[in-house]
Amino acid sequence: MSNRIISPVGARFVGQSVQRKEDRRLVTGHGQYVDDIKVPGALHAAFLRSDVARGRITKLDVSAAREAPGVHGVYTWQDFHEQFGEAYHVMMGEALVVPPPLAIMDVRHVGDPIALVVADDRYLAEDALELIELELEVDQAVVDYRTAADDSDNVVHAGWGLPSNVMVAMPFMPLAPDLDEAFASAAHVVETLVDQNRYNCVPMEGRGIVATWNQGRGEMDIIASTQSVHETRNFFARYLDIPEGNIRVTARDVGGGFGQKMFVFREECAIVLAARAVRGTVKWIEDRRENLIASGHSRNESGTVRVAVADDLTITAMSVDHVADVGAYPPCPAVLDPTLLTGPYRIPRMGFSMSMVWTNTMGKVAYRGPWMFETTAREIAIDATARAIGVDPVELRRKNLLSFDELPYTSAAQREMVEITPLETLDQALEMLDYEGFRREQEAARAEGRLLGVGVSVYVEPTSMDAPSLHTEGATVRVEASGKVVAYLGTTSHGQSIETTMAQIVADTLGVAYDDVIVVQADTQSTPYGPGTGGSRTAVLAGGAAQRATESLREKVVAIAAHMLEASGDDLEIADSTISVKGTPSKSVTLFEVAKLAYRQAHTLPADVDSSLEATVRFRPTRFPTWSNATHICVVEIDRVTWRPTILRYIVSEDCGRMINPMVVEGQIFGGVAQGIGGVLYENFVYDNEGTPLTTTFMDYLLPTAAEMPHIEIGHLETVSTTNPGGFKGLGEGGAIGSHACVTNAVSDALAPFGIVVTKTPLGPNDIFELVRAAGHA
Amino acid sequence: MHEVALTVNGTNMRIEVEPRMTLADALRDRCDLTGTHLACEHGVCGSCTISVDGRAVRSCLMFAVQADGADVMTIEGLANGEELHPVQKAFQAEHGLQCGFCTPGFVMSVTKFLETTPDPTDDQIRDGISGNLCRCTGYQGIVRAVKRAAAELNGQS
Numbered sequence: 047m048s049n050r051i052i053s054p055v056g057a058r059f060v061g062q063s064v065q066r067k068e069d070r071r072l073v074t075g076h077g078q079y080v081d082d083i084k085v086p087g088a089l090h091a092a093f094l095r096s097d098v099a100r101g102r103i104t105k106l107d108v109s110a111a112r113e114a115p116g117v118h119g120v121y122t123w124q125d126f127h128e129q130f131g132e133a134y135h136v137m138m139g140e141a142l143v144v145p146p147p148l149a150i151m152d153v154r155h156v157g158d159p160i161a162l163v164v165a166d167d168r169y170l171a172e173d174a175l176e177l178i179e180l181e182l183e184v185d186q187a188v189v190d191y192r193t194a195a196d197d198s199d200n201v202v203h204a205g206w207g208l209p210s211n212v213m214v215a216m217p218f219m220p221l222a223p224d225l226d227e228a229f230a231s232a233a234h235v236v237e238t239l240v241d242q243n244r245y246n247c248v249p250m251e252g253r254g255i256v257a258t259w260n261q262g263r264g265e266m267d268i269i270a271s272t273q274s275v276h277e278t279r280n281f282f283a284r285y286l287d288i289p290e291g292n293i294r295v296t297a298r299d300v301g302g303g304f305g306q307k308m309f310v311f312r313e314e315c316a317i318v319l320a321a322r323a324v325r326g327t328v329k330w331i332e333d334r335r336e337n338l339i340a341s342g343h344s345r346n347e348s349g350t351v352r353v354a355v356a357d358d359l360t361i362t363a364m365s366v367d368h369v370a371d372v373g374a375y376p377p378c379p380a381v382l383d384p385t386l387l388t389g390p391y392r393i394p395r396m397g398f399s400m401s402m403v404w405t406n407t408m409g410k411v412a413y414r415g416p417w418m419f420e421t422t423a424r425e426i427a428i429d430a431t432a433r434a435i436g437v438d439p440v441e442l443r444r445k446n447l448l449s450f451d452e453l454p455y456t457s458a459a460q461r462e463m464v465e466i467t468p469l470e471t472l473d474q475a476l477e478m479l480d481y482e483g484f485r486r487e488q489e490a491a492r493a494e495g496r497l498l499g500v501g502v503s504v505y506v507e508p509t510s511m512d513a514p515s516l517h518t519e520g521a522t523v524r525v526e527a528s529g530k531v532v533a534y535l536g537t538t539s540h541g542q543s544i545e546t547t548m549a550q551i552v553a554d555t556l557g558v559a560y561d562d563v564i565v566v567q568a569d570t571q572s573t574p575y576g577p578g579t580g581g582s583r584t585a586v587l588a589g590g591a592a593q594r595a596t597e598s599l600r601e602k603v604v605a606i607a608a609h610m611l612e613a614s615g616d617d618l619e620i621a622d623s624t625i626s627v628k629g630t631p632s633k634s635v636t637l638f639e640v641a642k643l644a645y646r647q648a649h650t651l652p653a654d655v656d657s658s659l660e661a662t663v664r665f666r667p668t669r670f671p672t673w674s675n676a677t678h679i680c681v682v683e684i685d686r687v688t689w690r691p692t693i694l695r696y697i698v699s700e701d702c703g704r705m706i707n708p709m710v711v712e713g714q715i716f717g718g719v720a721q722g723i724g725g726v727l728y729e730n731f732v733y734d735n736e737g738t739p740l741t742t743t744f745m746d747y748l749l750p751t752a753a754e755m756p757h758i759e760i761g762h763l764e765t766v767s768t769t770n771p772g773g774f775k776g777l778g779e780g781g782a783i784g785s786h787a788c789v790t791n792a793v794s795d796a797l798a799p800f801g802i803v804v805t806k807t808p809l810g811p812n813d814i815f816e817l818v819r820a821a822g823h824a
Numbered sequence: 825m826h827e828v829a830l831t832v833n834g835t836n837m838r839i840e841v842e843p844r845m846t847l848a849d850a851l852r853d854r855c856d857l858t859g860t861h862l863a864c865e866h867g868v869c870g871s872c873t874i875s876v877d878g879r880a881v882r883s884c885l886m887f888a889v890q891a892d893g894a895d896v897m898t899i900e901g902l903a904n905g906e907e908l909h910p911v912q913k914a915f916q917a918e919h920g921l922q923c924g925f926c927t928p929g930f931v932m933s934v935t936k937f938l939e940t941t942p943d944p945t946d947d948q949i950r951d952g953i954s955g956n957l958c959r960c961t962g963y964q965g966i967v968r969a970v971k972r973a974a975a976e977l978n979g980q981s
Contacts, residue, residue, distance in 0.1 A: 069916040072924030073908065073931060075859020075899030082858035167853075169844065250863045250871060250925040250959050301861075301925030302959050334864040541923030541960050709919045716962030717922060744868035744957065752963035753954035757946075781962075 059550035059560050060772070063709035067545040067565070071299075078298035080254035080271045081331045088256060088327040089118050091317055092171035094161040094178050095340060096153035099187035099406040099737025100202070103151060107179040108161055114177055116170035118324055121162040123148045126319050132284040135277060135309050137515045137577060138378065144309075145375040147316035152205050153182065154374040155406050156739055157340030162316050164328055187406040187737030191346065191371030194403045202374055202404040213372055213379060215401040218365075221384070221458045222395035228363035232354035236431040240423045241806040242786065244346035244371070244732075245725040247413050248749060249540070251301020252337035255314045256329045257321035264288060266318065268295045272310075273303045274578025275538050279570045281310045282318060290570075297568040300540035304721070305412030306341055307540065308580045309377045313340075338747055339739045342378075342411030343731055346371040347419050351427035354395075355435060359445040363395040364388060366423055372402045376409035378416065383508070385459035386420035390468030390506045390675055391446045396458040406737045412580065414721060415783035421505040425787035429501070429794060430803050439791070440472070440481060440502060447472060447504060450765065463673060465775075467763050468504055471677040471699035474761045475502075478697045479679050492799055497684040498694075499796025503788035504677045509582035509776025510769065512670035516581060520574025521591035523552060523599045525659035527645040529623060529638030531556060531563045533595070536576020537588045538568040542778065543713075544584055547706040548592045551772060555596035556603070557620030558637065574662065582776025585706060586672045590770035591665035597771075598661035603640055605655050610635050610643065667769040674767075674775035676700035678719070678784040680756070682792035689815040689824075691727055691793055693756040698784070701763040703775035711777060712760050718781020719758055724750040726789040730808040797821075828892045832857065833901025841888040847881075848872045850888035851898060859899040859928045863957070870956030871929040874898050880936035899928035902935065910976040911935050911969070920969035922960035930956045934970050938977055944970065 071077055108120040126147050133144040149160045161178055165171035186200045194202075194211040202211050222228070229235055251271055258267040266286060272278050275295040283290040300307070313330065321328040332341070347370035354363040366387055372379040384398040415421075432439035448455050449469035454462050484500055491498040510516075522534040533552050537544050549563040567573055576588070600620065607625035608615040611633055619628050626634030641659060643650065648657035681695040698715055705711045728748040732740045741747040766773035786807070793814065794804035800823045807813075818824040825840045832855055839854040846865075851857045851874070860883055863871035867885040874883045875897040902909045911934050914920065921927040930953065937952040938944070944952060949970045950963070958966065 063919075065916055066919070068924065069921060070908075072921055072927050073899075073912040073915050074903055075857070075928045077859070077924050077927075079858075079861070079925060081852075081862070084856070084858075169842070248959055250869070250923065250957065251861070252863075299924060301863075302923040304959070334866065334869075543922065713919045713922055713961060713965060716964045717960045718962075720962035721959075743866050744864050745866070749957050749959065751954040751957065752950040752967060755950075755963045757967075758962065758964060 057554045059553050060706050063707055064546065064550060064560055066543050067549060068543065079251050079301050080256060080269055083256060083269055083298065085256055085258060085327045088329045089164045089166065089324060090168040090171050091162055091164050091320060091328050091330040092168060092175055093159040093313060094175050094180065096149065096156055096158040096160055098153060098182055098184050099156050099189070101153050101182035101184040103149065103153065103160070104183050105179060105181035106160065110177040111163060111174040114174040116166035117163060117174045119164040119320060120174065121148065121316070121320055121323070123150045126316065129319050130285050130315065131287045133315065135281060137513060138309065144315060145312050147312050147319060154202055155408050156737060157336070157408055159313055159316065162320060164320050164324060189405055189407065189733050189735060189737045191369065191403045191405050192348070194405050195401065202406055211404045213402040213404050216399055218367065218397060218399040220397040225363055225395045225397050228395050229352065229354045232362055233357045234355040234435045236353050236434045238351045238427040238430040238805050239348065240351055240426045241348040242345045242419060242422055243725070243730050243808045244343050245729040246338065246343050246731055247304040247306035247411065249302030249304055249306060252332040252334065253307065253311060253313065253341055254331040255317050256327060257318045258327040259322040259325055261325045265292045268293065268318065270295060270297055270314065271300050271307060272297055273307045273538050273540055273580050275568045275570050276536060276575045277578050278310055285315060295570045297538055300538065303540040304414045305416060305580060308412050308578055311377065334744065335742050338742050340408055342409050343373060343407065344411055344413030345725065349419065349423040351423050353427055353431040355431060359437060359442055361391065361393050361446045364393050364424070365397040368398065368400040368419070370402050371405050371407065371410065373405055373407045373409040378412040379410050383417045383420060385457065385461040386417050386508065387424055388457050388459065389421060389424055390448050390463070390466060390504055392448055392455065393446065394458055407733055414718060415779035417508065418783040418786065421503065421783050422787045425503040426790055426805050429791040430805055433798070433803055440476065443472060443502065443504060444469065463506065465765050465767050466506055466673045466675040467701045467765050468675050470763055471675060471701055472504055474763065475677040475679045475697050475699035478699065478759055478761055479695065484681065495686065497686060497796040497799070499682050499792045499794065499798065500679065501682065501788045501790065501792030501795060502677065502679050503784045503791065505780070505784050506673050506675045507582060507777065507780045507783060508671035509674050510586035510667055510670065510672040511581050516577050516583060518664050518666045519576050519587035519591040520662065520664045521588065521595040522574055522660060522662040523592065523595040525599065525603065525637060525641050527641055529636065529641045531558055533563060533565050533592055534573045535565060535567045535588050535592065536574045537584055538579045540579065542579060542584055543707065543710045544588065547585070547710060548588060550706055551589055551592045552596045555593050556600050558623045562623065582778040585774040585776050586667055586770045587665060589706065589772050589774050590667060591663055593771050594665050595661045595663040598663055599659065602656055602659055602661065603637065606640050606644055606651065607635050609651060609655055610640065669769045672767050672769045672775050674702045674777050674780060676780050676784055678788035680788050680792045682789065682796050684793070684796045684814060689811040689818065691809060691814060693723065696756045696758045698758060699761040699763065700777065700780065701765050702777035703767040704764055704773035705762065706774060714778050715760055715781040716758055718779060719785045720750055720755055721782045722785025723755065723789055726786055726807045726809050728754065728810065826889050828888055830891050830893065831895045833897055839888070843887065843889050845888045846884050847886040847888045847891050848883035851883060857898050857900050861925055861928055863926065868957070870933055871926050873929040873932040873956065875932060875936060880933055899932055902931065909935065911973040914969040914973035914976065918968035918972055919965040920961065926956060926958045930958065930966060934973065938974055942974060942978060944974060
């Protein structure tokens with residue numbers, strides 16, 4: 047595959063694991079997360095939240111709280127209801143309205159904010175919460191999304207006058223005229239119910255916002271833990287009905303997001319309104335309980351997958367009937383992207399139905415690969431299908447996976463698959479494991495009574511996805527008076543190493559040192575608009591913008607240098623911040639000398655030479671999405687006494703195109719895989735039948751620790767993308783997308799001697815014990 | 825209000841705190857040392873780990889008044905001027921952090937761990953840092969960082 051790997055000419059930084067610009071401040075404790083930023087005179091906020099999942103407010107008396115020491119304001123819906131305007135995000139559309147900042151007449155999930163106290167500090171604010179008199183008449187909560195659609199007695203949004211719990215229901219749609227015939231005539235049709243549990247983003251830094259209202263200027267200044275400063279600004283411009291230019295949103299360091307912080311939350315709306323009410327600064331830093339019960343959940347969806355297979359193992363058709371729990375107030379309800387169901391496979395026919403159902407639980411948020419269920423459903427179903435028809439799941443995949451050589455391939459859903467390597471990554475991953483060798487080892491282990499299993503998962507990731515509002519990114523790149531370079535980007539990093547990777551691109555494109563490039567982002571008053579950092583967009587879009595803007599800047603540098611050197615621009619080259627005549631290195635000027643002339647002696651330039659050393663570009667890729675792909679394989683052993691599963695090996699073969707920084711690429715994969723492993727084996731967000739959350743601390747909601755995480759082995763293929771000038775692809779979400787099915791399939795394979803096919807998660811020791819007991823083996 | 829006298833990163837300090845104020849909040853709000861982060865405030869995640877009288881402590885589980893007379897070191901006190909501590913250097917070199925929010929707690933825990941376990945095996949490292957949660961790295965870069973730091977510290981001694 048070497049013919050598809052770019053060897054960047056003259057690249058010194060792109061492709062290298064250069065050390066991160068972000069790290070020095072972060073390892074010394076000098077990061078500036080939102081709670082680290084001290085605004086003099088700031089007041090602190092705390093929310094009174096519902097302890098019941100569904101009920102009507104019969105009494106809400108905040109008068110005692112208003113008199114409590116240090117309290118500056120106590121707010122309920124009555125205080126806010128005429129204080130705001132439109133509340134929607136462009137990406138999600140005007141129809142999906144952010145719910146009211148505080149509950150109006152009723153509560154719809156545990157954690158629903160009812161009142162807001164603003165006080166001198168958080169301790170005093172929480173003291174005052176205890177003085178609020180609240181009475182609720184409790185109604186039967188809707189908790190199980192599988193039965194919610196048929197429950198017309200208990201309706202989550204009855205308060206809006208809605209008759210049912212169904213948010214969206216799309217009837218079955220065949221994407222091939224002969225789909226029914228294909229199923230009817232197939233040698234094998236296997237139906238699998240894939241059921242994925244509820245788990246959460248859980249960034250280590252929760253949500254937080256500091257809002258300051260400047261009464262004199264009519265300005266709102268917001269510092270937020272967000273994935274998008276610009277969309278936060280645009281949202282609040284509509285919400286407060288003031289010009290965008292009167293709102294400044296910044297973020298310095300953001301402690302993880304994973305999708306959760308892509309959109310403005312109702313609590314943040316309340317804080318902004320409170321800041322305007324007190325004509326000052328209000329700060330809200332949520333605690334972990336709030337983050338776990340009220341920031342939003344993800345996954346919790348299921349699908350019945352049907353796979354039709356011919357005698358020669360060709361998959362002739364696939365369909366899914368999908369149901370997702372979107373909670374009460376979903377900032378980002380999952381949308382099954384049917385084009386992804388067939389993923390990297392040659393499956394000529396497909397069909398799907400989908401529904402999204404409201405429940406009295408926290409709302410659904412985006413989580414690293416919001417479209418992962420398509421992969422989860424397909425990959426678990428393929429293993430179950432292989433088991434049912436008695437073939438090795440790798441054999442079934444090999445027969446049906448696309449390979450690079452047969453591309454482009456148009457899928458049943460009319461998506462053009464290009465520049466991907468599904469079969470090739472499978473082969474690489476199998477070789478890294480020594481699959482045949484493992485199967486022999488497994489046979490021997492099984493003879494000794496050990497439960498050893500292998501799981502495979504293959505997927506494509508639609509990076510830089512095709513959502514109209516996400517089609518562009520901007521960059522402004524400037525040579526400063528000192529000859530150093532600043533790149534202003536529309537991104538909002540929350541751990542993606544953007545300062546580093548974008549500086550690598552700028553440094554190479556201009557011909558300067560990595561250390562001479564500063565990246566500025568996450569400030570609406572200085573950076574070009576960007577819709578947000580998410581959806582594995584940054585490498586493709588911000589990378590493209592940074593490169594194109596730097597190319598444009600380079601032309602300006604060359605034009606000035608050509609005048610200074612009395613040479614043709616075509617004869618010049620730039621390296622190490624020095625512009626010289628090709629072949630005559632002694633004839634040169636430094637970038638500082640160019641800057642000196644441009645900033646101080648522009649009058650010496652001819653009229654047709656632009657003295658500006660700044661370029662702005664809004665970049666749009668040539669095609670959407672930019673596909674990347676990978677294969678995951680893992681080996682699991684289950685203890686026969688405790689039923690605890692342990693991952694013995696975890697292998698990823700991935701193709702994210704040309705790598706900007708291999709260390710960063712691998713870090714993204716490690717972290718994504720950890721979240722998938724966590725979701726299957728450790729993390730499970732649980733509500734009881736009344737809708738009360740039971741996993742509200744880290745003692746109950748278990749994140750994987752270093753003791754549980756396996757060492758991950760990674761193989762790389764680099765099929766260059768042609769959607770962007772650098773040949774990059776995104777990869778931020780893939781680790782999380784592929785790992786859920788991979789681990790599930792490995793557990794299933796380990797339990798195969800008991801005749802157990804695993805299609806449901808979570809898979810903690812107790813879940814596995816129950817499966818084994820149900821099968822009559824424990 | 826109670827007056828608490830303590831040494832923080834080598835500086836003698838007197839602060840006024842309510843009895844209920846945690847040491848973590850006191851360090852962040854009274855001492856303006858915001859490198860100590862709070863990610864759970866119930867003693868599980870380890871983000872607020874600091875050194876109190878030479879031992880690793882979760883500062884969210886300790887009241888400031890309990891630190892009267894104590895010798896405290898936070899992440900801000902670990903580097904020697906501009907020269908990073910070997911553990912800090914190793915986290916950078918081995919990509920032991922991404923968003924960086926949990927990093928101060930990890931660095932402080934690892935520093936203490938290597939004092940008692942100077943030549944750890946991989947299993948000992950994973951066990952030794954299992955009291956700290958990270959959501960970004962999958963711990964792989966952190967494990968590498970601990971190994972690198974151990975090697976550098978052993979080379980120094």
